[in-house]
Amino acid sequence: MAFWQRARAALVLLFALAAAPAAADEAPRLAVVSAFGPELALLRQAVQDPVTQEIAGIDFVTGTIGRHKVVLFLSGISMVNAAMSTQAALDHFKVTAIVFSGIAGGVDPGLAIGDVVVAERWGQYLENVLARQAGDGWRLPADKAAEFANFGMMFPQGVGIARPGDVIEHKFWFAADPALLAVARRVAAGIDLARCTLPGTCLDHQPRVVVGGQGVSGQSFVDNAAFRAYVFDTFKAQVLDMETAALAQVAYANGVPFIAFRSLSDLAGGGEGENEIGTFFAFAADNAAKVVLAFIAALPTP
Template sequence: MSNPLHRLTRPLRLLAALAFCAVVAGCATSTPASTPVGKSVQLDGTPRIAVISAFAPELTVLLPQVQNPVKHRANGVEFTTGTLSGKPVVVFLSGISMTNAAMNTQLALDRFNVSHIVFSGIAGGVNPGLNIGDVTVPAQWGQYMEWLMAREDKPGQYSAPAWMKSELTMPAFGMMHPRPVEVRSAAGSAKKFWFAADPQMLAVARGLQNSATGVALEHCHASTCLKQVPKLVVGGNGVSGQAFVDNRAFREYAFKTFEANVLDMETAATAMVAYSNGVPYIAFRSLSDLAGGGEGENEMGTFMGIAAANSARVLQAFLTAWR
């Protein structure tokens, strides 16, 4: 009896033979079934605190302080392991934006033995009681731009789908209604707006705030000086979203609606990843601008250096005090 494979053209015979071999004869494949493609490889096994900043000027102050630095790379991200203020750390840039922050926080958790997460950087001030250069350590962070863009029924009048109204518990900004975000963890699936900072880490930060000596924050940087002496404020709320905010009306809305001290573009995304993985986190954010609340143009370009330096100082004082 002739082999039916012989009646096929050569390319088809080859494909058919491979398929026949794999199914009937159990041919070996190039990728073992027990080794998933793209499996994460841990780059360092030492338990470390992840120290994250969003972009280079925020990390410039910290990296030179890392003792015994060792460089690692994964997916184009550079990680530096070593010690900072006597604590084992892995230091890296998340990149600006909620997506980058979530993606690279998870990357660090996959590739390193991360015990705690600390975010250090600059932010826009929302609370009118705070000034540029102040350092805030919010007790919780929310993703405030998980919007519903509501239907406009009449000019200036908006309505939400009936099935979504139970989620809309906060005032809207025009057509934009803030909503909770769905998050998954070992405990299951939940919809959350706020992600709490770790209570023990927050207590250490409060100790710095209440200390008689406190943390010496910079008042001047190069030739630029602030009008007020900066202060450390622990507690309250922070919010994060995909937009750089430089609008007075929206700033006032964010303070009134979320009782926020600051807003940024990364922290709540990192907080959500920390929650999903069960890793304690805290964030130090220093005000580089007033998110549209100041006179004249946005102040970030002028005061970014002071703000980044002050956030880094509080972070280092925190690590020194952390047990």
């Protein structure tokens, strides 16, 4: 009887160990994030001694880039994926700052394909009230206000963030970290961005790095000239994408610094002919990654 009790106890312990989560990674790491594979390719090549572990269906790659310990991962495309994967990274790694590298749609008419934008703040511009039509106009519910100019029935709103004490904080803009932006400004002038894609398609301008301004994020891919103009006029945005503001909210809620580098792969419907992303997404992704690598190299030694 004692034998079977000991055997049962051993099995219980074995199953408990098998079910226990892996030991937490306590090394301070810079989280480097992209939405999909081509955005992360150049950065992945720069990682020394990479180790991959899967958590909640996401591959996290730890290692070093230069003097800095890093954890790289793909957020997945769109807002929920970005929020979910970023929180998973913060829960399992000791993240000192979050850096997003990827592509975006250009909104500011003064920018061009290949340019890299490092916005100072990000908003979730597709958090909307879809208003009721009233005659020739629109009527909001009594408990809602027009925070920004509307686009037809769409009235953009800030997000409500749960805070301690059952408090809901209303917020639209999420700021990138000032110290990280200062590093980005220092390296921007010394970056020579690519002008030609690998197959030999060259732009008629030299791409540049722009630090400052606004970016907006939402669940929709935008390929509409009228909506692009509205976004520029209303939010004074330089770029739009589908992930950064969600990541920024998670960073804010957790008190972790963040910054995003977004290179223009298309003009969000503002160009002539077909949307340009099919031609320029890999080229733009590499331009963003090139700036990120210079940025990481310029960060203070941990």
